[in-house]
Amino acid sequence: DVKVTQSSRYLVKRTGEKVFLECVQDMDHENMFWYRQDPGLGLRLIYFSYDVKMKEKGDIPEGYSVSREKKERFSLILESASTNQTSMYLCAATGTSEAGELFFGEGSRLTVL
Amino acid sequence: AQSVTQLGSHVSVSEGALVLLRCNYSSSVPPYLFWYVQYPNQGLQLLLKYTSAATLVKGINGFEAEFKKSETSFHLTKPSAHMSDAAEYFCAVRGPSGTYKYIFGTGTRLKVLA
Numbered sequence: 001d002v003k004v005t006q007s008s009r010y011l012v013k014r015t016g017e018k019v020f021l022e023c024v025q026d027m028d029h030e031n032m033f034w035y036r037q038d039p040g041l042g043l044r045l046i047y048f049s050y051d052v053k054m055k056e057k058g059d060i061p062e063g064y065s066v067s068r069e070k071k072e073r074f075s076l077i078l079e080s081a082s083t084n085q086t087s088m089y090l091c092a093a094t095g096t097s098e099a100g101e102l103f104f105g106e107g108s109r110l111t112v113l
Numbered sequence: 114a115q116s117v118t119q120l121g122s123h124v125s126v127s128e129g130a131l132v133l134l135r136c137n138y139s140s141s142v143p144p145y146l147f148w149y150v151q152y153p154n155q156g157l158q159l160l161l162k163y164t165s166a167a168t169l170v171k172g173i174n175g176f177e178a179e180f181k182k183s184e185t186s187f188h189l190t191k192p193s194a195h196m197s198d199a200a201e202y203f204c205a206v207r208g209p210s211g212t213y214k215y216i217f218g219t220g221t222r223l224k225v226l227a
Contacts, residue, residue: 004156031213042219043157043203050213090156099145099164100207102215104156 006105019078023091031094032074081112119218132191136204145207
């Protein structure tokens with residue numbers, strides 16, 4: 001299995017601040033994902049990266065950017081945090097099996113005041 | 114387009130009773146299907162996955178799911194609920210082979226009554 005670690009479990013930020021959410025996986029896998037989870041809306045894909053410096057927009061990329069300088073690390077950046085970005089953020093990486101199941105980190109709960 | 118529907122956003126069962134969480138999918142090709150569990154303020158943990166090797170799939174914590182192509186269903190069951198099973202459960206389908214697009218259901222919150 002892939003171990004995915006999100007560095008911050010709980011964050012409180014102010015409107016307009018720049019926010020970095022860090023995610024590290026331990027198995028040198030190519031594919032990494034950032035999802036946002038909100039009650040009633042399920043999981044929504046923000047960005048996907050399939051290799052170093054490679055990224056694709058997901059369903060809700062507005063207000064977010066990502067960085068993948070090393071294969072094991074995938075960062076989500078909120079350039080100017082807003083209250084509507086208060087949410088649970090989940091990082092995931094795929095395993096090596098045929099099914100390509102996702103392995104998730106513990107999540108980062110962000111509150112923007 | 115692929116989709117996943119979980120029937121029932123909340124399910125309550127008594128401790129020791131059968132757990133049945135419903136998932137229906139739509140897919141034009143044989144899918145990869147998954148069930149995940151999420152405990153409060155944690156990430157999603159893989160319970161089991163379907164890869165076409167067997168229609169009855171056994172997972173962790175005593176859960177299993179049966180793939181029924183004719184019904185386009187992949188329902189999750191457990192013979193006897195434990196208090197520790199109280200959590201939210203998500204069904205998911207992966208996009209066509211070669212892609213990494215995942216569609217998640219909206220989740221079913223399981224409550225276990227003492």
